[in-house]
Amino acid sequence: MKKLSIITFCIFIWMLPSTVWAERKVPILIYHSIDEYNGHGSKELYVNPVNFERQMVYLRDHGYTLLTFEQWNELKNIKKPIFLTFDDGYKNNLNAFAIFKKLETNHFKPRGTIFVISDFVDRSNRLSRSELKMLSESGFFSIQSHTATHPNLTKIKDYKYELQDSKEKIQRMTGRPVFALAYPYGEFNDKVLAETKKYYSFGLTTIPEPYVEKGIKDEQYLLPRLYVKNSTTIEEFAKLVQVR
Secondary structure (H helix, E strand, O other): OHHHHHHHHHHHHHHHHHHHHHHOOEOEEEEOEEOOOOOOOOHHHEEOHHHHHHHHHHHHHOOOEEEOHHHHHHHHHOOOEEEEEEEEOEHHHHHHHHHHHHHOOOOOOOOEEEEEOHHHOOOOOEOOHHHHHHHHHHOOEEEEEOOOOOOOHHHOOOHHHHHHHHHHHHHHHHOOOOOEEEOHHHOOOHHHHHHHHHHOOEEEOOOOOOEOOOOOOOHHHOEOOEEOOOOOOHHHHHHHOOOO
């Protein structure tokens, strides 16, 4: 009986790592503007540079590894992975770039993914083509698609323009592959998923929870994300990114 108990315990220990991985939470954060709120748009979509830097220092000091979706297959080899995403391609994302450069060390490599609306590039408050190329080549940012015109994808018919054409435009701007899509407003349905799968390997929602591998159908097209807001305190941020 004692021998059987020991064997059972050993089997439990052997199985534990896969169980832990299956339940591990991977935060995927959403940012929009990294700037002081200027009175236009939703205040909650602005994170001022001081708070953003404080959040990045927290990630650095607590052993997080910042990833882009090019590194998705490395997840299981990383103790505390986290993804930072920036929607809409605002010019003030250059503030995040400056903070990344400031905080980079041999042991901390800041990275993020900017989801660009391809038809909005070069507008006065959006990143330009040359800036996108520079950011892409810097090693700090992956530039991916947020569609061509930011429509609710559940209400359109011209998926080719919004999905394929935006992908190809951004690739021409950066010279690098585009394979991830952030759904505008977080809206999707079965049709949107089917169309997205024709052109992309990942689809990002605004379902407010950390990513946990579940092995469900279309899992990489249903990636959840957690908002970081203007009102998010550093204590709230710490809880938001907590992993187990």
